[in-house]
Amino acid sequence: MTSQKKTVLGRGLSALIPKAPMKEVSVRHDEVGSDSGGVGIMARIPVDQIRPNPFQPRTEFDPEALAELTRSIVEKGVIQPVTVRRVEGGYQLVTGERRLRAAQNAGLSEIPAYIIAVDSDEEMLELALIENIQRETLNPIEIAHAYRRLIDECHLTQEEVAEKVGKDRTTVTNFIRLLKLPQEIQIGLRKNQLSMGHARALINIPTEGLQLRLFQKIVDSGMSVRKVELLAKSAGKPAESTGRKASTREVSAGVQSLEEKLRQTLGTKVTVREKEQGRGEIVIEYYSLDDLDRLLDLFASLEKFH
16 A cells, blocks of 8 residues: 555544534435535435445444433434445445444434545545544454454554554554454453453463463453463473482472471472572472462462561
8 A cells, every 4th residue: 555545544533523513404315325415514314325334343232232322312312423425326334333223223214424535445444443443432352353454454554553543552562462362262352251451461371272271260260460470471481391300409407497398388399499699499389270370379368468
């Protein structure tokens, strides 16, 4: 795509908002799609002449929220117009699918609409995506797919996407990385069964099997983001080489006593290694993610006494 094309695509939400108060007109059924249908006007358009937006990034609509909006429209009408573009034989929705669905459910024959000029499908896609992203009406997976489509179909870089939606590039990258998660976890994000923090931590788990096991723990026991981060960090570490024999390690009586106390307290093998200048390290072994989870719970309970 040329730089000239990207300039056209860069209008964002300003293209959806009239720059000045506009007089509302009515478009009859026999005028739909004709020159009298106009561009840059506010009009009452027959509902049955508006086609859905094929680039709609929003895939889930809360039935209760839609029913509430329908009741509001029955009582007060459609307060905020939808946005449409003219196509052959009618109109195509740009933004406002919830309002259009609610108006249809309310039995309205016409709906107020702002008619804009959209010259290409790519521009249509960008307007629909940016409007939904900036209004924060999408779940994390819908946002991730929206960013991905802006990159793949509108030929934008991550930096350009970030600039258009008013986010940091890192934010855009983090959302796109969510699409690497197993479908089950992506569905969980759609259903709000886990947070973005949980999902970002799960991405760092090395295998899909471990990701799914931890996801189930999050759903079943409400595991904190911090604990998932610790599990992810530990699961990603390579196993320590066991080539060295224990007999080569000189252990003082005091260190042996400390190791035994820690083993009894933690219920697992503990090794204390002395280094030079009074330094050292304590190695606590675990044998599964469940075992590590048990140890983290134990540490958390010990913290309550401090």
